[in-house]
Amino acid sequence: MTDVAHLENVTFSYGEQPAVTDVTLSIGAGEFLGLIGPNGSGKTTLLHLLLGLLEPDSGRIELFGQPVSSFDQGERIGYVSQGATDRAETMPVTVREVVRMGRFAHAGHSRLSEEDRTAVDAALATVDIVNLAERRIGSLSGGQRQRAYIARALASEADLLALDEPTVGVDAESRDAFYKLLASLNERGITIVLIEHDIGVVTDRADHIACLNTHLYHHGDTESFVESDALADAYGASGRIVQHHH
Amino acid sequence: MSEPTEFETDDASTDEQPKSGRADSDPTADSDPTSGRDTHTTGNEPTTRRGPTTEASATGISLIQRIGLAATVVLAIVLTGFVVAYWLRSYPLLGDVATQYVYAGQHMDRLLGTNVFRHPVMWQSVATAVLVGIVAPLVGVFLVHREMALIGETLAHTAFAGVAVGLLLGATTDWQASLLLSALVVGIGGALAVQWLAERTDAYGDVAIAIMLTGSFAVGTLVISYGRGLTAVNVEEYLFGNLAFVTGEGARLMVVLTIFVVIGVASTYKQLLFITFDEQAARVARLNVRGYNALLVVMTAVVVVGAMQVLGVILVAGMLVIPVAAATQLAESFRETLSLSILFGQAAVLGGYALAISQSLPPGGSIIVVGIACYLFAIGWSGSSRRGVQIH
Numbered sequence: 226m227t228d229v230a231h232l233e234n235v236t237f238s239y240g241e242q243p244a245v246t247d248v249t250l251s252i253g254a255g256e257f258l259g260l261i262g263p264n265g266s267g268k269t270t271l272l273h274l275l276l277g278l279l280e281p282d283s284g285r286i287e288l289f290g291q292p293v294s295s296f297d298q299g300e301r302i303g304y305v306s307q308g309a310t311d312r313a314e315t316m317p318v319t320v321r322e323v324v325r326m327g328r329f330a331h332a333g334h335s336r337l338s339e340e341d342r343t344a345v346d347a348a349l350a351t352v353d354i355v356n357l358a359e360r361r362i363g364s365l366s367g368g369q370r371q372r373a374y375i376a377r378a379l380a381s382e383a384d385l386l387a388l389d390e391p392t393v394g395v396d397a398e399s400r401d402a403f404y405k406l407l408a409s410l411n412e413r414g415i416t417i418v419l420i421e422h423d424i425g426v427v428t429d430r431a432d433h434i435a436c437l438n439t440h441l442y443h444h445g446d447t448e449s450f451v452e453s454d455a456l457a458d459a460y461g462a463s464g465r466i467v468q469h470h471h
Numbered sequence: 472m473s474e475p476t477e478f479e480t481d482d483a484s485t486d487e488q489p490k491s492g493r494a495d496s497d498p499t500a501d502s503d504p505t506s507g508r509d510t511h512t513t514g515n516e517p518t519t520r521r522g523p524t525t526e527a528s529a530t531g532i533s534l535i536q537r538i539g540l541a542a543t544v545v546l547a548i549v550l551t552g553f554v555v556a557y558w559l560r561s562y563p564l565l566g567d568v569a570t571q572y573v574y575a576g577q578h579m580d581r582l583l584g585t586n587v588f589r590h591p592v593m594w595q596s597v598a599t600a601v602l603v604g605i606v607a608p609l610v611g612v613f614l615v616h617r618e619m620a621l622i623g624e625t626l627a628h629t630a631f632a633g634v635a636v637g638l639l640l641g642a643t644t645d646w647q648a649s650l651l652l653s654a655l656v657v658g659i660g661g662a663l664a665v666q667w668l669a670e671r672t673d674a675y676g677d678v679a680i681a682i683m684l685t686g687s688f689a690v691g692t693l694v695i696s697y698g699r700g701l702t703a704v705n706v707e708e709y710l711f712g713n714l715a716f717v718t719g720e721g722a723r724l725m726v727v728l729t730i731f732v733v734i735g736v737a738s739t740y741k742q743l744l745f746i747t748f749d750e751q752a753a754r755v756a757r758l759n760v761r762g763y764n765a766l767l768v769v770m771t772a773v774v775v776v777g778a779m780q781v782l783g784v785i786l787v788a789g790m791l792v793i794p795v796a797a798a799t800q801l802a803e804s805f806r807e808t809l810s811l812s813i814l815f816g817q818a819a820v821l822g823g824y825a826l827a828i829s830q831s832l833p834p835g836g837s838i839i840v841v842g843i844a845c846y847l848f849a850i851g852w853s854g855s856s857r858r859g860v861q862i863h
Contacts, residue, residue, distance in 0.1 A: 276755050299757030306751045316616045317802040318748055326748065329741045330756040337741075361803050381756070 227290040229254050229385050229416045230275050235284030237267075237274055243439055244270040248284075250435055250444045252418060254384070257411045259431030259447075260420045263460050266438040268420045269307065269389055275418070276304060276387060289384070300330040303378020305371065307389045313362045313370060320365070320373045321358040324348055327380030348379035352406060367392070368399025375406065386410065389420045404430050424456065532810045539814045546817075547605060547729075550598035554722045557591055587828055592715050595722035596781065597824060600834065602725050603778040603790060604820035606732040608798070608812035610770050611791035613743050615799070621677075624788035625665060625684040626658055626772045631784045632691035633657025633776075634709050639698040650709075651724055651776060658772035661687055666768050670761070712783035712835035714827060725777040732770050739763060744805055782835040793842035794819060800849040815845045 230252040237245045244267040252258055262268050273279040274286060277293040286293040289301060312318075327348065328341040337345075349355045352372040357365060362373055371391045378386050386407075392400040408430060411417050421427045427434065434450035436443040436459045443455030450456075532540075556568040569591070576588030587593045614620055637653025640646045661683065668679040695706060708716045717725075736743070742763050745753040754760050771791070778787045798811035822845075823838030830837075 278751060278754055297757050299755060302755050304752050304755040306749065312616065312748050315799075316748060317799055317805060317808045318744075319804040322744070322805055323748065326741075326745045326752070326756075329745050330758070332741065334738055334741075359803075377752075387755075 231287045233285045235281045237281050246439050248441045255414050256433050257417045257431045258433045259427030260435050261427055262437035300381045301384045303381055303383035303386045305374040305388045305391050318362050319359055320362050323362055323373050324376045324380050327377040345380045348376040352376045367395040385416045387418045536810050543817050550601050551726050553594045554598050554726055596717040599717045599722050599725045600781045600820045602729040604816035606729050606774050607790035608794040608816040609736050610774050611795045612809050612812050613747050615795040616747050620792045621680050623791040625680050626775045627784045627787040628684050629661025629687040630654040630658035630776050632687040635691040635694035639694050642698055655776045658776050659769055662768040662772035666765050710783050712781050714834050717780045721780045728773045728777045735770050786835040786839050789839040793846050797846040797849040800853040818845050
C-alpha cells in the first residue's frame, strides 16, 4: 500500500539556523504517529514540510505517492494548526460555518451541494457537537473548539489528520475525551499525525512515535520507543547519533 | 446586483437539523465512546453574550436584515438606473427616464425644503455613495478580520499618487484620460506591490504598510509639486471629497467597479472566508491563497478609488473598517457580519449625506462621523461584554 507520507533526507533551515536535518521517515496508512521533541526541536517545521506549507532546502517529500509540491488533493488532509483558535476569539463565525470550510476544496467556486451539507451534518454528529452548530466558535470551550476543527477535517473526508498541539489550554477531562475521539477515528482508518507536548499521552495513544530534535532520534512503533534511549537523547543532549527503526 | 449570491442565499441548511439517518448510519457516531461526554456543557466554557441578533442567527439572517438588504439592493438599482439613463439621455426613451428622476428630485426638494436633489450631479453623488456603502463593507469584512484594516488607507494614498501622475501627464502630454482611471491603474499597481512586499516580509506587517502609505503619498506630493503651475485642477477634492465632485464618468466607473467587486466577492466568498479564518489550513486544503490574496487587495484598490470621490483619500479607509467593526459587535455568524456591515454602511452613507446636505458639511467627514455613531451604538447595544474586534 502507498504510504500516506514519505520524507527522504529532508533538511530545512531558517536562515543559518537548522530546524530539521536529514530526516527520513514514512507514515503508513492507518498509523497514529506521535511526533515528539523538546521545544524548538523542529516538530512544527517538520509537520509544515510534510503538508507542503514549507519547501525543504533539500530532500524529497511525497504525500499519497505524489510529490508534495504538486499534490492537489487538499480535501484528503485535515489540519489543525497551533494558531487555529486565534481568529476564533474575535471573528464572528459559527461552528457550522467552520465545519463547512471542510467542503470548500470539494465545492470549488460552486455553491455547496446537498451532499456537502449532509457531510457537514454527519461530521458534526460524529464529534458530537450538533447542539453547538449555530454557536459562535469563540464562545466554545477549548475542547469543543478542537472538536469543531476535527469536524471540519471529517467533513472534508480527510484520510490524513495532522494536529499541532491541539489540547493546549484544554482541561484534563475534555482532553481525555478528545483523545478517545481521535482513537476512534484512527480505528476507522484515518491516519493521524499528532504533535503533543505530553509524552505520556502520546505513548498511550499513538502506535508509532517519531522523536525529533532537529535530527530524528527515533522512528518506530511505540514499544520500541519506550525501550529505547531516544527520549533521554533527544531531550537531554543534542547532536547524538540518530537511531532509526522501521 | 439582483442575482442571488452565495453569501445571500447559501443558508438553506443553517436551520436544518442533521440528517439523523446519515448520522445514525455512521458507525463511529454510535460506537464512539466519547459520545455525549465532551459536548455536555462543561462548567468551564466561556459564557456567551446573547446579543440582540443571537436568536435570529440561529436561523441565519433575520427578517429585518433581509428587508434592509432588499431595500439596499432596490436603492442601488434605482440609482444605477439614473446613472445609466443620464449617461444615455440623448436616446429618446432614456432621456425621458432621466428627466423623470429630475422631476422626482424636485418633489423631494419641495418635501425636504432643500435645493439639491433636482440637480443630476447630486443623483450621481448619491448613487456613488450608496454603491460605496455596499462594496466597501463587502471587501472590508475580510480586511478587518485578517487584521489588514490599514491596507485601505495605504491604497488610498497610492491612488492619490495615481491622481498626481494623471494630472502631470494631462498637463504635459496630449494624454486626456480621466484622473480616476489613472488612480485606478496606479492603485491596482500599488495593491500588487503591497502583496509582493507582504509575501517577502512579515505578512501585512505594520512596516510594509507604513512604507507603502507614506511612500506613495510622498510620490504624489512630489509629482503635484513638480507639476504646479501646469494644471488648474484642485487636489483638495481628492483629499477630502466633495458632494458636487462626482462626475458622470466617476459615477459610471463606480457602477462598473461595484459589479466587479460584487461578482468577485460572491464567486470567491467561500475561499476568502476560509483564508480569513485559517490561512494555514486553507493552504493545506490547496486553495490558491496567493491568488485570492491578490484578488482581495486588488478589489480593495478598486473600492478605494471609487470611494475616494465621496470620502476623499484621507477618510476612505473608514468605510472599509467602521461598518464591519459595528457589525462584529452584534453578529453571531460571518454571514450575519457581512449583512450587518452593508446595512451599517448604508446607514453611514445615507445619514452622512443627510448631515452634509442639511448642515452644508463635507460628505466624507459626515459619513465617517455617522459611521462611528453607528459603531458606538452597536457597542452599547451589544452590552460591550464581548471582546471587541481588534483594529490594527
